[in-house]
Amino acid sequence: MISKDYIIIDPHGMHARPATALLRLSRQYKSDFSLKKDDKLIQMKSMLNILSVAAKYGDTISILVEGEDEADAIAAFDNFFNEEMKNF
Amino acid sequence: MKGIGVSPGISIGNAFKIEKTETFSSGIRIETEEAKNIEIEKFDKAVSDSVEELKNIRENKKTEFNDEDNDILDTQIEFLCDPQIKSDVLGKIDAENKSANDAVIEVISSAVQMFTEMEDEYLRERASDLRDIGARILKNLSHSKQSAPQVIKRNTIIIAEDISPSDLLSLDMTRISGFATIGGGKTSHTCIIAKAKGIPAVIGCGNELESIRQNDIIILDGSNGDVIIRPDKKTISEYKSKQIKISEELSLLKTLKNLPAATKDGHLIKLFANISDDSDLEQVFDNGGEGVGLFRTEILFMGRDSFPSEEEQFQFYKKVAIKSKNKPVTVRTLDIGGDKQLPYFGIPAENNPFLGYRAIRICLKQKDIFLTQLKAILRASHFGKLKIMFPMICSLDEVQDAKVCVQQAKNELRLSGEKFNENIEIGIMIEIPGAALIADILAKEVDFFSIGTNDLCMYTLAVDRMNNQVSDLYDNFNPGLLRLIKNVIDQAHKHDKTVGLCGEMASDPQATLILLGMGLDEFSMGAASIPHIKKTIIGTSILKAREVCRNVMAMSDSKSIIRYLKKQAE
Numbered sequence: 001m002i003s004k005d006y007i008i009i010d011p012h013g014m015h016a017r018p019a020t021a022l023l024r025l026s027r028q029y030k031s032d033f034s035l036k037k038d039d040k041l042i043q044m045k046s047m048l049n050i051l052s053v054a055a056k057y058g059d060t061i062s063i064l065v066e067g068e069d070e071a072d073a074i075a076a077f078d079n080f081f082n083e084e085m086k087n088f
Numbered sequence: 089m090k091g092i093g094v095s096p097g098i099s100i101g102n103a104f105k106i107e108k109t110e111t112f113s114s115g116i117r118i119e120t121e122e123a124k125n126i127e128i129e130k131f132d133k134a135v136s137d138s139v140e141e142l143k144n145i146r147e148n149k150k151t152e153f154n155d156e157d158n159d160i161l162d163t164q165i166e167f168l169c170d171p172q173i174k175s176d177v178l179g180k181i182d183a184e185n186k187s188a189n190d191a192v193i194e195v196i197s198s199a200v201q202m203f204t205e206m207e208d209e210y211l212r213e214r215a216s217d218l219r220d221i222g223a224r225i226l227k228n229l230s231h232s233k234q235s236a237p238q239v240i241k242r243n244t245i246i247i248a249e250d251i252s253p254s255d256l257l258s259l260d261m262t263r264i265s266g267f268a269t270i271g272g273g274k275t276s277h278t279c280i281i282a283k284a285k286g287i288p289a290v291i292g293c294g295n296e297l298e299s300i301r302q303n304d305i306i307i308l309d310g311s312n313g314d315v316i317i318r319p320d321k322k323t324i325s326e327y328k329s330k331q332i333k334i335s336e337e338l339s340l341l342k343t344l345k346n347l348p349a350a351t352k353d354g355h356l357i358k359l360f361a362n363i364s365d366d367s368d369l370e371q372v373f374d375n376g377g378e379g380v381g382l383f384r385t386e387i388l389f390m391g392r393d394s395f396p397s398e399e400e401q402f403q404f405y406k407k408v409a410i411k412s413k414n415k416p417v418t419v420r421t422l423d424i425g426g427d428k429q430l431p432y433f434g435i436p437a438e439n440n441p442f443l444g445y446r447a448i449r450i451c452l453k454q455k456d457i458f459l460t461q462l463k464a465i466l467r468a469s470h471f472g473k474l475k476i477m478f479p480m481i482c483s484l485d486e487v488q489d490a491k492v493c494v495q496q497a498k499n500e501l502r503l504s505g506e507k508f509n510e511n512i513e514i515g516i517m518i519e520i521p522g523a524a525l526i527a528d529i530l531a532k533e534v535d536f537f538s539i540g541t542n543d544l545c546m547y548t549l550a551v552d553r554m555n556n557q558v559s560d561l562y563d564n565f566n567p568g569l570l571r572l573i574k575n576v577i578d579q580a581h582k583h584d585k586t587v588g589l590c591g592e593m594a595s596d597p598q599a600t601l602i603l604l605g606m607g608l609d610e611f612s613m614g615a616a617s618i619p620h621i622k623k624t625i626i627g628t629s630i631l632k633a634r635e636v637c638r639n640v641m642a643m644s645d646s647k648s649i650i651r652y653l654k655k656q657a658e
Binding site: 011012013015016017019020023043045046047048049051052054056057058 | 159162163166167170171172173199202203206207208210211214217410411413471
């Protein structure tokens with residue numbers, strides 16, 4: 001299992017557009033994903049769950065990946081949180 | 089009637105009311121496994137029908153839709169297919185013997201509840217997406233026929249309690265000229281779509297809106313939130329001419345918005361806006377503003393019964409810092425006193441409040457107030473390009489004292505481990521003639537000046553502009569005032585410091601050429617004036633402006649100056 005922390009760099013936080021993109025990205029991999037913020041841990045398959053975390057600009061979240069393609073997945077997540085999140 | 093104007097513009101049209109359909113729980117209990125399976129199948133079918141409908145909406149209107157429309161549909165489709173919602177619904181059917189209808193109502197309401205309680209305004213609004221998909225699933229569950237597509241006439245103003253996102257997307261936007269809603273929030277889809285399509289919209293009108301009948305003539309002013317029901321002919325023609333004026337301004341704005349504010353010979357000017365809180369920022373960027381030259385902080389201190397805490401102030405400044413998209417924002421420290429009094433901070437009656445205990449004078453005597461604000465601004469500087477500006481400076485001592493306070497605030501923050509911009513720029517307002525005259529001395533102490541011409545004019549000419557007997561003496565083109573302004577700009581530039589101007593003069597196109605010619609770096613004004621000033625700047629050259637400035641400075645009275653400027657404008 002890989003766990004990695006990211007800071008939300010979109011000024012609007014984790015709103016619907018990045019959440020949709022995140023869901024779609026995670027579907028491309030076979031691994032299981034969860035997202036953790038503070039004490040809240042959610043399965044990353046649900047839009048409702050992702051939005052319910054209410055991650056704001058500047059918040060730190062952790063992504064936990066487990067599965068055969070976890071290394072590839074986390075590389076894609078690096079790019080998502082550090083680059084793509086700027087453009088939503 | 090008045091609501092909140094969220095998408096500017098005036099529209100005159102016929103009302104079309106959208107009525108809400110009510111949903112009820114049935115209370116039916118599903119007992120047998122077989123019946124439960126039927127309910128689950130019904131739910132699955134209703135969801136897939138709903139997804140199908142949304143996909144059809146997108147397919148049918150592919151050409152009209154922009155990114156935002158598609159985002160709304162994507163979000164809703166994600167919600168419809170959400171595994172969490174599905175497992176919650178199935179759980180209620182299976183373990184609590186609910187019907188599919190009742191399970192959906194309960195699951196959606198608790199999700200809606202969760203979103204409406206969220207701190208973030210944007211996320212709160214997603215409750216409307218959930219309500220919308222809930223209603224769609226329920227409709228498909230009950231096999232009720234799809235409501236016949238509404239035939240909408242040209243020039244229709246939609247009246248509704250709140251417009252659901254999918255209603256919004258299935259309406260023929262080309263025929264809609266306005267929206268008015270009873271409820272709704274500023275980040276609701278109605279607002280987003282109305283703004284994106286340039287359709288005037290007023291939200292939060294309250295229940296008075298219900299007095300509108302189908303097909304009533306309505307006037308909607310999306311700038312100030314006015315809604316006029318069944319107006320008379322005179323009012324209609326008044327608004328028609330307003331409409332024409334606005335559409336002319338809009339087209340000016342559109343052509344100018346993305347152009348740089350540069351003269352014909354390539355001299356770049358910064359056009360900034362004056363704001364009071366984060367909600368003003370949107371308009372700043374809509375008008376092509378490149379930052380904030382004056383962020384007045386008083387609004388946070390007014391209408392309450394005690395000073396706001398550091399945390400409260402921090403949140404207030406942080407919002408602006410984040411929403412300013414990394415563009416510069418000059419935060420002016422507290423400017424109370426004079427004509428701005430706080431109920432919880434009594435200043436003994438003064439014979440001359442404008443010459444009395446106000447602004448930086450208060451802050452330097454009551455340092456706890458000052459330090460609290462400075463710490464809050466510094467903490468917010470971690471989130472955007474904030475600068476600090478002190479108002480009402482009249483001597484070198486004051487600047488130095490204020491800077492010591494900034495140091496102290498920084499030290500305290502360092503001790504508590506708070507992040508802030510170590511190199512935050514510090515500047516002063518030049519609004520007292522004495523300060524304008526020692527600009528050379530003050531320039532060495534600060535990073536920038538901002539000339540506050542309203543007060544500078546008042547103090548230079550000793551005129552109270554609120555006093556009708558003398559208000560005609562208040563004159564931005566008085567040669568004495570112009571010399572002071574020129575001195576400030578010259579001295580600042582000698583010391584490589586930038587100069588802005590944030591009084592009304594910045595938004596007066598007649599003054600643009602002189603100020604440009606004097607070498608002013610930043611003009612800061614109400615956002616709506618930016619396109620007009622940009623137009624003036626784009627239409628001239630720096631050489632021409634310098635010539636105008638030279639000629640004006642050689643003139644001995646403001647009447648000749650104004651006459652000359654009018655001639656130049658022709």
